[in-house]
Amino acid sequence: MSPTATIVLIVVILLVLAAIVFGVRAARRRRLQQTFGPEYDRVVADTGSRTEAERELLERKKRHAQLELKPLSAQSRAKYSAAWEEVQIRFVDSPKEAVATADELVTRLIAERGYPTGDYDERLADLSVEHAATLEHYRSAHEISLRSKNDEAETEDLRQALVHYRALFADLLGADPVAAGTAVPAPRPATEDTTATDRTAPTEPDATSR
Template identity: 40%
Template sequence: MTLVILVAALGAMAALVFAPAVRQSGRGGLMNRFGPEYDRAVSRHNGDEKAAQWELSERVRHYGDLPIQRLSPEAREQYAARWAGLQEHFVDAPAHAVREADRLLGELAVERGYGSGSHEEQMDAISVRHAYVVDAYRQLHLMAARTRGDGDGQVDTERMREVLVSARVLFEELVRAQPHDKGPRRRHPSLRPVLPQQNRGGHRSGRIPGQRLGPAR
């Protein structure tokens, strides 16, 4: 009798320990954690949700416990200044600004601890904590590749501006987030028109410098 009670107690303890992991790897947990990345994975697997769930569960297993590195205040200010600088030069050289933003985000991701392997592996690692905004980085990388292949005049400037504005959201999260921010960021901040535009007469509407990033949250 005592042995039966002991086994039952151990079973209950195991259920408590593993329940969060089961919930996290189930359909609802993965949809909540990955948001748009879940839909993207399903689409990539031609609608096979089981395959998509396996892929995303593997991401969590491989990258969920990455030792994310803290940025020093000096590093944070330097990154912020570099991003503000490329925004300042967007009107004069939009394609160059997009390529610089792509390079800057890559450097920042490596310094935070998201790996220096292939770009796709880095995206997967980032998506575990920043799933709701990681696609902006993916689009920025694709746009940067297009500007290298087609030249500055072959890519729509307004589309480049939109991509850069969206990518800034991930940039701010990577700069501000600290190692104790373990959970995925689910709230998508409103996108601000931080880049200058041209009016119909071809004149600049005035440059808007990048805002200084506040203290780490």
């Protein structure tokens, strides 16, 4: 084989190898984007590097695979659904306390599903593998909850927090904890008779965007 032919062959082999490597990376990227959805773009923005972001997301998948996750029993699902309805009822008279209870309820549900709940950031990372679609809801709810503890959240903020918590709660539960189309109830005005029995607000479109 002539030197020229040898060089051409080497170039062809290198091009084929490069195409294979590119194809493998592209396929891996598509899988990560499908798995993590908007979380993929968020991690890329946070790290400033697509390569670093994909490395982190792959580590999340490895850690997630080691968790002993378990589905809820029908009894547990019914228990959590009933508890959530109580949270929404409580919101009418005590919005701040209801949001705090919602945060605790979501954390208990996360733990019962088998996720560690010690560190908040690690909790987000673990949840992102199977619940990326509702993770931003959780972040928003958590942020409002922290502001609420410092008396920095308005009533509408608290209502939105409950909507956000409900999105992740339903995702973890496997079903909406309340009837489809049921709105988070509005808090009772200060001048309203506390003996009133109507505790529901007009229904709002079901939050299917979680």
